[in-house]
Amino acid sequence: MRTGTQPGAPDDAAVSFDPLRPRLIRVAYRMLGSVADAEDVVQEAFIRWLGVDRAEVREPEAFLRRTVTRLCLDQLKSARHQRETYVGPWLPDPIVEEEEAEDVTLPLMLALERLSPLERAAFLLHDVFGVGFEEVAGTIGRDPAATRQLAARARDHVRAARPRFQVERQKGLEIANAFFAASRTGDMTALGAMLAADVSMHSDGGGKRNAALEVVAGFRRVMHLSKVLSVLFRKHGSTLVRAGFVNGLPGFVTMEADGEIQTTALEIEDGKVAAIYIMRNPDKLKHLH
Structure with a gap:
């Protein structure tokens, strides 16, 4: 059955497109890992939607999802080279929400x-x-x-x-809050008690802000770096902006001494922090300001 939508003015196209935009951005973001790129791809899909005889489109959502996916596939061809030359570990743009995401962490x-x-x-x-x-x-x-x-x-x-099992929402937030407090006050005993033996720390500065140039793996190495960072936090300041879920993981957003924000996400297994993901690249944090 056709939608009955007739091709015409741009506002006519927007009526059918705008309700689908959030879902299309979800598809594009999960394909590309970039909020800005996902928004650009979806906007390009809208431009193409303007030129389509919409009365001939039986299922607009399927048509637009196909358009967005194909645009993402084209973009990934060039993105692969960019990732290979990226400075330090690459992490996807952080999405901060009140509730944990169940589909893609x-x-x-x-x-x-x-x-x-x-x-x-x-x-x-x-x-x-x-x-x-x-x-x-x-x-x-x-x-x-x-x-x-x-x-x-x-x-x-x-x-x-x-995840083998989802950490209970409130428990995850409690661990994130305790992690923030211990790392900012220098309570290494409390911090160490939260970490798994094979914990890893991934920090993405993209060459724009200071960050480790490789993944820091293992309890001792992560604790050593955490001690260094804790000294810097206490000397220069680090303020909690909000707690929540960062790409589906318990975490928090902070304002750092350089006036830029950063996000920290914690992967929790068996009640311990198994991985720490820190986003410092300002280009990937613009949408959070």
Whole structure:
């Protein structure tokens, strides 16, 4: 059944497009890991929507989702080279919400980075957004059997990044608040009690702000760096802006001494902090100001 929407003025296109925009941005962001790029892709999809005979489009959401996905696939071709030359560890732009995201957490987004663009599209569209394989196949230009194989391979690769169990919301926030307090007051005993033996720290400065140029792995190394950072926090200041969930993980936003904000997200397993993700790249924090 056709929508009955007739091609015409831009405001006519906006009526059918705007309710779908948040969902389209979710698809684009999870494909690209960048808020600004996701918004640009969705805006490009709207421009294309303006030129379409909308009366001929039976399912606008499916049509626009296909358009957005294909634009993302084109963008990922150049993004792969940019990631290879990125300064230090790469993390996706932080999304800070009051509630935890259930579909794609930060560790899963990092796992998606190791997939080919087609594997990523097949996995996200089918496993995360619930799109049927027939539509996914048409979107990525593969037959359904090949699309199923792409999704299956992706599933195998990202299985380890799926949380074995979700930390209870309030408990996660309590750990995040305790982590903030211990790291800013220099209570290394309390901080050490929160960390897993194989904890890792990932900090993304993008070459724009000071950050470790590699992932810091292991309890002793993370504790040593935490001591150094704690001294700097106490000397120069670090103010809590808000607590919440950063890309689905308990965390917080802070204002640092240089006048820039940063986000910290904590991956928690068995009640311990298994990974710390710190975003310091100002280009990736603009949307939070």
